[in-house]
Amino acid sequence: MNEGAHHAPDAPHGSLREYLIGFFLSVVLTAIPFWLVMARPLAPGPTAVLIVAFAVVQIIVHMVYFLHMNARSEGGWTMIALIFTLIVVAIALAGSMWVMHHLDTNMMPMPHEVSRQP
Structure with a gap:
């Protein structure tokens, strides 16, 4: 072969x-x-x-x-694809963390509200 x-x-x-x-x-x-x-x-x-x-x-x-992987392999396209992938993953992670933080802040009862409940 x-x-x-x-x-x-x-x-x-x-x-x-x-x-x-x-x-x-x-x-x-x-x-x-x-x-x-x-x-x-x-x-x-x-x-x-x-x-x-x-x-x-x-x-x-x-x-x-x-x-x-380096900047020369396949005319740099593998590096461009890697950078794009990293940007998308960073946006997804940052957005997920932001949503979870705001859910925690806005939906969980405050400690003084919990103590007032019978």
């Missing part, structure tokens, strides 16, 4: 070195949050923030080392 039949000639191909770097980074970026949860060296708030930060970095590592 022809090698060119599976991939476009200008498609990025990862080398073994790149895959090993990506794998090593993925393992480290998984092991550190695991240790943070198991050893509990920090309070829950900072631990949660660090876990989210490590998750974001791991997403970037996977996109770069395993999906080979």
Whole structure:
């Protein structure tokens, strides 16, 4: 079977070195949050923030080392699609949080109203 039949000639191909770097980074970026949860060296708030930060970095590592996403791949269209997706997700998350906040603020009884009820 022809090698060119599976991939476009200008498609990025990862080398073994790149895959090993990506794998090593993925393992480290998984092991550190695991240790943070198991050893509990920090309070829950900072631990949660660090876990989210490590998750974001791991997403970037996977996109770069395993999906080979960069500004040059496919004429930049994959990066444009990624940016559009991130914007849509951010709008959906922000809107959901806004709606939930306003539901909580406007629909839950106030503490002094609860104590007056028989």
